[in-house]
Amino acid sequence: MTKRFPHTGKRLLGSILLTIMIVVFLFPIYWNLITALKPSTELLDYPPQLFPFHPTFEQLQKLFAAGDGVFLTYCKNTLIMSISTIVLVVLLSIYCAYGLAILPFKGSRLFFLLVLSVFMIPFQSLLVPLYDQLTKMRLFNTKLGIILIYSTFFLPFCVFMLKNSFSQLPIALRESAKIDGASDRFILWKIYVPLSIPSIISCIVYLFIETWNDFVLSFVFSSSDSVKTIQVGIMNFGKQRFQSDWGIINAGTLVSIIPTILLFLFLQKYYLQGLTTGAIKE
Incomplete structure (x- = not known):
């Protein structure tokens, strides 16, 4: 008993600490939920109530009714830009990673370092040059312009993930397929891509979370409701002359976090597996 007690005590202490961490991380989500369900008369009660006495969908109704339903336009814009960015970045990353990992060429290591160098540049430092460039290209305040910016900043991470994932596959797979007369395109899409699904899903989850939750880039490079994303829309709804409409x-925040939570819950198995297999440094 005495020998097992310290082990039991450590487990108990670990469980307590884990419970505290769970409460700390989940409390903001809980507070967001109950605030979204409170009537306007209870939003600024002091002391604040941990449970809504009169739960209602008043705030959600105001959200979807404001501006003749413009919030749905914000959701549609964000979904279009997120999906477009995912498709573009994943396709480019697959081809680029395959070339760097399986078909090295002269200067490929330097090229890979140049791709990764984007990580070292804070995107905030490029906002003014990008603003000028998009204006000259007539892509300012367009979905295409924002999609291209998203793709530029998020592509290096996906190339890094998929390159490492492809590099871990046995080279004998390609050699055997080559002996059988398979082309590199066939080898890529029929062998390497299916075996790297976890890493690809990790990239998809990463891209969706980054684009769906983006505020700064969308705020800077959009000026009309037809282009603004959900995060910018929530900020616009909350602005009043002398106070913010917290309801x-x-x-809006509650609605915006639902897709990311659901996506992660359904794909977390592949996401975690992809991070462990595709993020190993060579």
Whole structure:
């Protein structure tokens, strides 16, 4: 008993610490939920109530009714830009990673370092040059312009993930397929891509979270409701002359976090597997 007690005590202490961490991380989500369900008369109660006495969908109704339903336009814009970015970045990353990992060429290591160098540049330092460039190209305040910016900043991470994932596959797979007369395109899409699904899903989850939750880039490079994303829309809804409408802000936030939570819950198995297999440094 005495020998097992310290082990039991450590487990108990670990469970307590883990419970505290769970509460700390989940409390903001819980607070967002109950605030979105409170009537306007209870939003600024002091002391604040941990449970809504009169739960209602008043804030959600205000959210979807504001501006003749413009919030749905924000959601549609964000979804279009997120999906477009995912498709573009994943396709480019697959081809680029395959070339760097399996078909090395003269200067490929330097090229890979140049791709990774984008990580070292804070995107905030490039906002003014990008603003000028998009204006000259007539892509300012367009979905295409924002999609191209998203792709530029998020592509290096996906190339890094997939290159390492492809590099870990046995080279004998390609050699055997080559002996049988298979082309590199066939080998890529029929062998390497299916075996790297976890890493590809990790890239998809990463891209969706980054684009869906982006605020700064969308705020800077959009000026009309037809282009603004959900995060910028929530901020616009919350602005009043002398105060913020916390009810509609929390309702919009609640709606915005649902897709990312659901996506991660359904794909977390592949996401974690992809991170462990595709993020190993050579």
